[in-house]
Amino acid sequence: MTSPLPLFDSHLHTPLCGHATGTPREYAQAALDAGLAGICFTDHMPMPAWYDAPWRMRQGQLAEYVDRVREVQADYSGRLEVRLGLEADFHPGTERFVERVLSAHEWDYVIGSVHYLGAWGFDNPEFVAEYEDRDLAGLYRDYYALVEGAARTGLFDSVGHLDLPKKFGHRDPESSAALHALDVVAESGLALDFNTAGWRKPASEAYPSPELTRAAAERHIPFVLGSDAHTPQEVGFRFTDALKQIQEAGGRVVTYAGRVRHA
Numbered sequence: 001m002t003s004p005l006p007l008f009d010s011h012l013h014t015p016l017c018g019h020a021t022g023t024p025r026e027y028a029q030a031a032l033d034a035g036l037a038g039i040c041f042t043d044h045m046p047m048p049a050w051y052d053a054p055w056r057m058r059q060g061q062l063a064e065y066v067d068r069v070r071e072v073q074a075d076y077s078g079r080l081e082v083r084l085g086l087e088a089d090f091h092p093g094t095e096r097f098v099e100r101v102l103s104a105h106e107w108d109y110v111i112g113s114v115h116y117l118g119a120w121g122f123d124n125p126e127f128v129a130e131y132e133d134r135d136l137a138g139l140y141r142d143y144y145a146l147v148e149g150a151a152r153t154g155l156f157d158s159v160g161h162l163d164l165p166k167k168f169g170h171r172d173p174e175s176s177a178a179l180h181a182l183d184v185v186a187e188s189g190l191a192l193d194f195n196t197a198g199w200r201k202p203a204s205e206a207y208p209s210p211e212l213t214r215a216a217a218e219r220h221i222p223f224v225l226g227s228d229a230h231t232p233q234e235v236g237f238r239f240t241d242a243l244k245q246i247q248e249a250g251g252r253v254v255t256y257a258g259r260v261r262h263a
């Protein structure tokens with residue numbers, strides 16, 4: 001299928017994170033086969049050793065990650081634009097570490113994601129039972145306060161998978177915390193990762209939801225398309241549906257190169 005628009009998939013993982021399969025070259029080939037104009041690898045960045053260690057590359061693997069992406073970039077030159085990014089974590093107290101990693105290489109695009117509430121990796125299927133012990137409204141308020149913190153650091157280009165706690169079907173019973181977070185995202189000049197992985201999860205909805213897509217578009221927050229692929233088969237997943245949802249909301253799609261936004 002050839003897309004009528006020059007689309008980028010700007011949220012892709014590699015096996016260096018320990019929970020993805022396929023080589024970076026296979027992701028690039030899948031993108032080319034799907035008719036995409038480009039991709040941006042955004043593997044989970046190294047974090048301090050005590051944080052989420054099994055789910056990301058170690059600090060000593062960062063150069064290898066950069067080298068592998070650069071190789072694919074050279075191989076696909078003129079056929080597919082290949083960019084180098086990271087999915088960074090926002091976890092209060094780690095900002096200085098993150099800043100050091102971000103200054104170590106020339107990144108095209110950095111997503112800022114919240115995957116933890118305190119010590120709880122709330123999007124990890126292993127720990128889903130914890131939702132039963134939580135007050136959902138309070139959980140979402142705490143989560144969106146962290147999203148606001150992420151937006152205010154100035155370290156990131158976009159917010160990853162905005163309404164992620166809905167992943168296993170635990171929906172936000174309120175909307176005020178989400179809308180307030182969108183105000184902060186808009187003020188801080190960030191984009192949103194329009195993340196189609198939610199359509200592969202029990203939530204059966206992309207991140208963000210149609211309602212939050214509209215609220216973001218009203219605030220002139222642009223969207224960066226991403227499949228959050230952890231296998232090459234997921235590259236470009238449901239991008240036609242993603243575009244439809246964004247266009248119906250009056251939103252626009254952008255990409256990043258050299259950490260600069262492009263229409």
Ligand SMILES: [Zn+2]
Nearest residue numbers: 087113160161
């Ligand atoms: Zn993520």
Ligand SMILES: [Zn+2]
Nearest residue numbers: 011013087228
């Ligand atoms: Zn991801």
